[in-house]
Amino acid sequence: MIDFFMGMATALRGAVAYGRGMQLLNGMFITIQLSMGAILVGLVLGSIIVAFKMSRFKILNFISFVYLGAVRGTPAVTQIMLIAAIFFAGFRGNRVWIGILALGINSGAYVAEIIRAGIMSIDKGQTEAGLSLGLNKVQTMSFVVMPQAVKNILPTFVNEFIVLIKETAIVGFVAIQDLTRVAQQILARTADFTPLLVAAAMYLILISSLTFLLGLLEKRLRASDRAQR
Amino acid sequence: MISVKDLHVRFGKLEVLHGINQEISQGEKVVIIGPSGSGKSTFLRSLNMLDVPYKGEIWVDGVNVMDKKTDITRVRQKMGMVFQQFHLFPHLTVLENITLAPTKIKKMAKDSAEHLADTLLAKVGLTDKREVYPGKLSGGQKQRVAIARALAMEPNVMLFDEPTSALDPEMVGEVLEVMKDLARDGMTMVVVTHEMGFAKEVASRVLFMDGGVIVEEGLPTEIFENPKHERTQAFLQKILH
Numbered sequence: 001m002i003d004f005f006m007g008m009a010t011a012l013r014g015a016v017a018y019g020r021g022m023q024l025l026n027g028m029f030i031t032i033q034l035s036m037g038a039i040l041v042g043l044v045l046g047s048i049i050v051a052f053k054m055s056r057f058k059i060l061n062f063i064s065f066v067y068l069g070a071v072r073g074t075p076a077v078t079q080i081m082l083i084a085a086i087f088f089a090g091f092r093g094n095r096v097w098i099g100i101l102a103l104g105i106n107s108g109a110y111v112a113e114i115i116r117a118g119i120m121s122i123d124k125g126q127t128e129a130g131l132s133l134g135l136n137k138v139q140t141m142s143f144v145v146m147p148q149a150v151k152n153i154l155p156t157f158v159n160e161f162i163v164l165i166k167e168t169a170i171v172g173f174v175a176i177q178d179l180t181r182v183a184q185q186i187l188a189r190t191a192d193f194t195p196l197l198v199a200a201a202m203y204l205i206l207i208s209s210l211t212f213l214l215g216l217l218e219k220r221l222r223a224s225d226r227a228q229r
Numbered sequence: 230m231i232s233v234k235d236l237h238v239r240f241g242k243l244e245v246l247h248g249i250n251q252e253i254s255q256g257e258k259v260v261i262i263g264p265s266g267s268g269k270s271t272f273l274r275s276l277n278m279l280d281v282p283y284k285g286e287i288w289v290d291g292v293n294v295m296d297k298k299t300d301i302t303r304v305r306q307k308m309g310m311v312f313q314q315f316h317l318f319p320h321l322t323v324l325e326n327i328t329l330a331p332t333k334i335k336k337m338a339k340d341s342a343e344h345l346a347d348t349l350l351a352k353v354g355l356t357d358k359r360e361v362y363p364g365k366l367s368g369g370q371k372q373r374v375a376i377a378r379a380l381a382m383e384p385n386v387m388l389f390d391e392p393t394s395a396l397d398p399e400m401v402g403e404v405l406e407v408m409k410d411l412a413r414d415g416m417t418m419v420v421v422t423h424e425m426g427f428a429k430e431v432a433s434r435v436l437f438m439d440g441g442v443i444v445e446e447g448l449p450t451e452i453f454e455n456p457k458h459e460r461t462q463a464f465l466q467k468i469l470h
Contacts, residue, residue: 144329228319
């Protein structure tokens with residue numbers, strides 16, 4: 001037993017020695033950048049796609065149909081490789097941007113569905129009541145439907161964010177130095193898997209904190225629901 | 230003030246209104262009766278384009294409602310509507326439900342909108358509920374707030390779509406009272422209802438609809454005591470006793 005812990009301690013020391021700890025921290029920082037950037041891109045894209053999908057213009061419906069089909073019908077890894085190869089061949093800037101764009105485009109499709117489901121969950125009578133008062137469609141959406149839909153959207157959206165954080169681990173395929181990639185490179189050099197364990201623990205901490213916040217959020221939403229019921 | 234010519238409405242392939250003609254003048258209280266599925270609600274909802282007709286004409290105060298160039302939101306601002314299921318906004322208080330449209334559409338200042346709302350709440354007898362969320366109200370109270378909400382835009386005509394059908398029996402009276410008050414104030418009203426007592430007492434004209442057409446219309450006394458058409462007679466016989 002004591003041997004086991006001694007062994008663990010030695011291994012951990014090895015995992016962070018020779019500046020490896022710093023490398024892993026940098027990796028985590030990149031992972032956080034990717035997640036935050038991609039979810040923002042996803043939110044903006046997702047909102048636009050929902051508007052397209054619900055628009056009365058056929059061409060916009062078609063664009064959203066193609067986008068949703070393409071994104072959801074192909075693996076994220078393939079998407080990011082394609083985007084890197086087509087749009088970023090010979091790119092010399094910060095490669096994190098490639099990751100943010102590719103993951104954002106991917107996430108946008110799922111965010112779009114989340115927003116749409118949230119809007120659909122609101123009774124059609126709410127829209128009709130808004131319109132009957134003489135509010136236009138945009139006003140009805142902003143003052144009547146969305147404030148109610150957000151309550152349904154928010155928890156699922158945070159959940160999508162959690163999924164996205166884990167999904168960022170694919171950026172290693174296009175040579176972005178995120179947490180997983182850094183750990184994997186150390187493993188390749190030293191044949192020691194503890195850096196991967198440390199990386200896993202870092203993801204776990206990130207995601208547990210978010211899950212905890214999500215719990216608080218849901219509690220608050222339920223409280224405001226009770227106040228109105 | 231409302232003129233309807235040869236109005237046809239269909240849902241998918243199913244035509245539910247087969248050519249409605251109707252003139253409603255200022256101050257009239259038109260009550261529409263008829264069996265379920267007869268198209269009464271659809272007719273009412275097509276007046277403010279919640280159901281969009283595919284053929285015919287609707288003119289409201291000289292405006293061609295079905296013209297694509299017509300700004301339908303402006304027409305709706307002058308037509309209040311009350312729904313069977315109330316459709317109050319659950320995330321807003323009673324006061325906010327009433328002030329939403331005047332503040333967002335007419336850009337009315339918050340305090341004048343609240344003053345207006347207080348006047349309307351007094352009118353429907355719910356002054357003490359102004360800060361409450363709709364979820365805390367009874368059905369009858371909800372419907373009275375819905376009437377106040379529609380009145381806040383100072384409409385020229387009020388459309389009622391079976392306003393008491395979703396209510397427990399003991400709450401029907403309080404809503405009908407508010408509607409009678411409104412009628413006495415001279416409001417132009419179009420009411421789809423199964424409340425024959427209300428129709429007899431308040432209607433200036435009764436329309437009997439069946440199968441997507443207006444089968445018969447006339448003064449309440451004519452329709453209820455001396456219906457000419459056999460479908461009207463059959464319908465009244467079923468519900469009056």
